[in-house]
Amino acid sequence: MEEVLKINRPFYERYSQLDEREEFWNLLLTPLRQSIRINTLKAPLDYIKARLEERYELEPIPWVKEGFFINTQEFGNMMEYSLGLVFPQEASSMIPPVVLDPKPGELVLDMAAAPGAKTTQLAQLMKNDGCIIANDMKKWRVNVLIANLNRFGVLNTRVTVKDGVYFKRFENTFDKVLLDAPCSSVGMIRKSFKFLNDWSMRKVIMYSNIQKKLILAAYKALKPGGILVYSTCTVDPFENEEIVDYLLRKTDAKLERIDLPLKSTPPVLEFGGKKYSEEVKKCLRLHPQDNNTEAFFVAKIRKP
Numbered sequence: 001m002e003e004v005l006k007i008n009r010p011f012y013e014r015y016s017q018l019d020e021r022e023e024f025w026n027l028l029l030t031p032l033r034q035s036i037r038i039n040t041l042k043a044p045l046d047y048i049k050a051r052l053e054e055r056y057e058l059e060p061i062p063w064v065k066e067g068f069f070i071n072t073q074e075f076g077n078m079m080e081y082s083l084g085l086v087f088p089q090e091a092s093s094m095i096p097p098v099v100l101d102p103k104p105g106e107l108v109l110d111m112a113a114a115p116g117a118k119t120t121q122l123a124q125l126m127k128n129d130g131c132i133i134a135n136d137m138k139k140w141r142v143n144v145l146i147a148n149l150n151r152f153g154v155l156n157t158r159v160t161v162k163d164g165v166y167f168k169r170f171e172n173t174f175d176k177v178l179l180d181a182p183c184s185s186v187g188m189i190r191k192s193f194k195f196l197n198d199w200s201m202r203k204v205i206m207y208s209n210i211q212k213k214l215i216l217a218a219y220k221a222l223k224p225g226g227i228l229v230y231s232t233c234t235v236d237p238f239e240n241e242e243i244v245d246y247l248l249r250k251t252d253a254k255l256e257r258i259d260l261p262l263k264s265t266p267p268v269l270e271f272g273g274k275k276y277s278e279e280v281k282k283c284l285r286l287h288p289q290d291n292n293t294e295a296f297f298v299a300k301i302r303k304p
């Protein structure tokens with residue numbers, strides 16, 4: 001806590017109102033456990049797992065069949081990594097594709113896709129069948145996305161470089177939409193203190209405004225009966241419950257409960273002078289101490 005106060009006092013003051021538990025602050029600053037997702041687009045799960053177990057200890061991640069905690073950080077010399085058989089991916093970041101649950105043959109929009117951890121996971125769930133439009137606004141990040149799609153053997157994806165708002169013109173088009181939104185990345189502090197240094201209330205408000213535009217476009221592009229998953233790797237209610245509450249007020253969107261084998265923190269109904277619909281209780285809010293992962297927020301939304 002002392003450390004956080006020294007680096008960024010406004011950060012400490014804001015989030016001590018959100019979670020006073022000491023473990024919140026301890027885990028927020030503790031380096032992450034390394035995890036991987038096995039890429040079944042290239043070889044069977046058991047085969048890759050058995051190869052890895054000859055050299056590493058793997059511990060299953062309870063909420064994703066292909067996910068494992070692994071006792072190495074060294075991927076440069078790992079043959080399975082070079083071959084695209086494993087994707088180093090944070091355990092909580094595997095949740096949004098699992099919740100979206102895309103099926104082979106579906107048309108899926110991944111609105112903010114780079115560098116492609118979740119796009120490759122979506123393609124895996126779709127068994128490389130159907131079509132993913134993988135979009136990102138930043139060209140340099142899209143280059144990494146394309147490299148990852150190639151290395152991981154993804155064959156059902158078309159890449160675009162647009163502001164996500166562009167997709168609102170494709171009204172009622174996609175079976176599923178993933179909006180893994182740009183955010184203030186508080187969850188990423190466990191990877192780098194840069195995110196603690198860089199945090200400011202001005203940025204939270206800036207992201208909140210962008211997220212509102214993106215979620216409206218994402219919802220518009222969704223087919224009736226389709227599912228939209230909204231996610232961030234941050235804890236700020238202005239970027240989480242507020243965005244979902246905004247969508248519920250502006251449209252006919254319905255929230256669905258998320259049922260996964262993990263611990264979570266109750267969603268926030270009131271914060272910073274704002275109140276949100278009781279419906280947001282259906283969202284999944286993960287604080288770092290819940291499952292010893294990055295902080296994450298996930299909402300599952302259906303268009304009637």
Ligand SMILES: C[S@@+](CC[C@H](N)C(=O)[O-])C[C@H]1O[C@@H](n2cnc3c(N)ncnc32)[C@H](O)[C@@H]1O
Binds near residue numbers: 112113116138165183
């Ligand atoms: C959380 S990251 C996405 C991570 C990615 N889904 C993954 O799993 O690898 C958010 C992304 O949103 C992109 N972005 C920022 N503003 C955007 C906008 N207006 N439209 C589309 N993408 C945007 C950023 O370039 C960044 O790559």
